[in-house]
Amino acid sequence: MQNGFDFVMFLFALAYFIITIGIGIYSRKLAAKGEIDYYLAGRGVGAFVNGTALTSTYFSPASFLGLPAFVFLLGYPMWWALIGIIAGMCIAGPLTAAPLRKYGPVTFTDFYCDRYEMPVLGRFIAGIPTLIAGILYIVLSIVGTAIFFVALLKLDYKTSVWISVIVVLIYTVLGGMYATTWNASVQTIIMTFAGVAAAIALVSKMGGPESYFKEILINTPKIFNVPSSPDGPPSAIMSSWIAVAGFFLTWHYGFSTMPYTIVRFFTALDEREAKKSIVWATLFAALLYSSLMIVGIGTKAIIEKYHPLVPQAVPIAQKLNKPVAIGVLALIKKKYGIGEVVDYAMIAACEAVGSSVLLGIIVAGGLSIAMSTVAGWVMAVNALIARDWMTKALKTKIAQEKPVLVARIITSIVLILCGLISMNPPALVLDLSGWAFVLIIASLGPSMVLGIWWKRATKAATIVTALLMAPATLYSWLYAKLKLGSPHKFFLNENIITPHQFYWIFVGLIIFIIVSLITQPPKEETIKKYCEDLHN
Numbered sequence: 001m002q003n004g005f006d007f008v009m010f011l012f013a014l015a016y017f018i019i020t021i022g023i024g025i026y027s028r029k030l031a032a033k034g035e036i037d038y039y040l041a042g043r044g045v046g047a048f049v050n051g052t053a054l055t056s057t058y059f060s061p062a063s064f065l066g067l068p069a070f071v072f073l074l075g076y077p078m079w080w081a082l083i084g085i086i087a088g089m090c091i092a093g094p095l096t097a098a099p100l101r102k103y104g105p106v107t108f109t110d111f112y113c114d115r116y117e118m119p120v121l122g123r124f125i126a127g128i129p130t131l132i133a134g135i136l137y138i139v140l141s142i143v144g145t146a147i148f149f150v151a152l153l154k155l156d157y158k159t160s161v162w163i164s165v166i167v168v169l170i171y172t173v174l175g176g177m178y179a180t181t182w183n184a185s186v187q188t189i190i191m192t193f194a195g196v197a198a199a200i201a202l203v204s205k206m207g208g209p210e211s212y213f214k215e216i217l218i219n220t221p222k223i224f225n226v227p228s229s230p231d232g233p234p235s236a237i238m239s240s241w242i243a244v245a246g247f248f249l250t251w252h253y254g255f256s257t258m259p260y261t262i263v264r265f266f267t268a269l270d271e272r273e274a275k276k277s278i279v280w281a282t283l284f285a286a287l288l289y290s291s292l293m294i295v296g297i298g299t300k301a302i303i304e305k306y307h308p309l310v311p312q313a314v315p316i317a318q319k320l321n322k323p324v325a326i327g328v329l330a331l332i333k334k335k336y337g338i339g340e341v342v343d344y345a346m347i348a349a350c351e352a353v354g355s356s357v358l359l360g361i362i363v364a365g366g367l368s369i370a371m372s373t374v375a376g377w378v379m380a381v382n383a384l385i386a387r388d389w390m391t392k393a394l395k396t397k398i399a400q401e402k403p404v405l406v407a408r409i410i411t412s413i414v415l416i417l418c419g420l421i422s423m424n425p426p427a428l429v430l431d432l433s434g435w436a437f438v439l440i441i442a443s444l445g446p447s448m449v450l451g452i453w454w455k456r457a458t459k460a461a462t463i464v465t466a467l468l469m470a471p472a473t474l475y476s477w478l479y480a481k482l483k484l485g486s487p488h489k490f491f492l493n494e495n496i497i498t499p500h501q502f503y504w505i506f507v508g509l510i511i512f513i514i515v516s517l518i519t520q521p522p523k524e525e526t527i528k529k530y531c532e533d534l535h536n
Contacts, residue, residue: 047279056373127388390406443508
């Protein structure tokens with residue numbers, strides 16, 4: 001890490017904050033008009049803005065920091081999974097985006113209430129897994145934001161966490177979904193540019209594409225092995241095609257069913273714009289992911305060759321019996337107190353380039369992706385608590401009379417709580433993301449997707465699947481992480497690698513189908529309105 005305050009980096013970050021907070025302040029009057037304006041930006045967002053907002057909300061620090069960190073950690077790329085995810089994103093258009101926009105609910109839980117005829121219970125059955133996943137996602141996003149503040153301000157990690165909370169609080173509380181949407185759209189452009197700039201800078205530092213890939217192969221010989229290669233690392237997460245399928249299902253299926261992406265379908269102008277939003281999101285995702293893979297495969301090599309802390313890191317790496325790059329990150333962890341220091345790997349690689357301009361761009365891009373995700377999830381969580389629970393289910397007077405005020409108070413409480421958890425994050429940002437994904441997908445994904453496309457989906461199946469899968473995914477992840485040492489080890493057999501415990505997705509789907517086949521379906525008029533009519 002470079003020593004001392006960097007004024008060029010600060011100027012990039014200052015410009016970014018002026019734009020985002022300015023949008024929040026400008027959006028305040030628009031958001032104060034009412035519930036639809038605060039939660040859904042008046043349902044008037046066009047395809048490009050909605051699609052780019054969807055990109056930055058969905059591709060969190062788990063993408064920007066987590067993917068390069070995983071490649072660095074494993075010495076094994078993830079391009080085969082990422083290609084599948086990007087190629088499959090457009091499935092969300094006809095699968096959920098267009099039907100849900102045609103239906104036009106306000107929040108994520110509305111569908112479960114209407115489709116399965118449980119106006120009060122549905123808000124809790126769908127809401128509790130959403131709240132748990134929301135907290136995980138807000139935490140990982142605050143962690144990501146704080147890591148970029150460490151790089152920018154040279155402050156300790158814990159101080160950076162609270163700066164992150166305050167900044168997100170300002171523009172989210174003021175502007176609601178208007179601020180979140182327009183900020184997220186701008187943030188997508190910034191973060192995509194940052195990812196491309198990082199890839200170009202690392203390749204240039206090594207002397208061009210040929211030298212770059214040659215140096216990578218010398219440093220990490222197995223970096224381009226396919227999952228079926230017998231020369232792959234024996235216990236690597238990505239060392240089998242089963243794992244590839246696991247990542248694909250977890251991340252892509254999640255794109256179609258996660259609350260913070262679903263809400264973007266509600267903000268679109270109409271069904272056509274909702275589907276076109278997915279196209280824009282896919283285009284930006286492809287560009288960003290391609291850049292991050294180039295960065296990820298070169299991170300270890302460029303840190304070990306050019307990072308200024310390498311001389312100090314060599315004895316530490318020898319003592320730990322780890323690569324020199326790990327020694328560099330260990331030094332950074334000791335100085336700034338970053339909990340999961342491998343998440344800093346991408347920034348360390350950019351520091352090795354030695355350009356303040358590049359670091360300024362990276363920090364602005366990193367803050368963009370982290371803050372847009374935390375803002376998107378905060379909006380989903382405060383809508384759940386303030387509207388779905390306090391107003392619709394519990395009929396709380398203050399929530400009915402002053403919905404925007406209550407939503408802003410809830411936002412503040414949620415961000416402070418998640419800030420406290422972020423002080424000592426329980427795992428890498430990509431692992432927290434995967435945990436949230438599997439929890440939501442296994443618990444609520446079947447009732448969302450099959451509820452739209454299968455007339456036989458039932459209320460009983462929705463309740464049973466949610467009540468079984470939510471605790472099961474919580475337990476298996478925690479047991480694997482705390483007892484076995486990795487959240488990717490199958491909790492019944494630590495020799496089996498299971499990306500994010502993804503097998504629960506299939507278990508939840510099977511349980512939902514079986515229970516639906518043996519229980520009473522909703523009324524015919526309900527099925528027609530909330531199933532058949534949505535995709536006719």
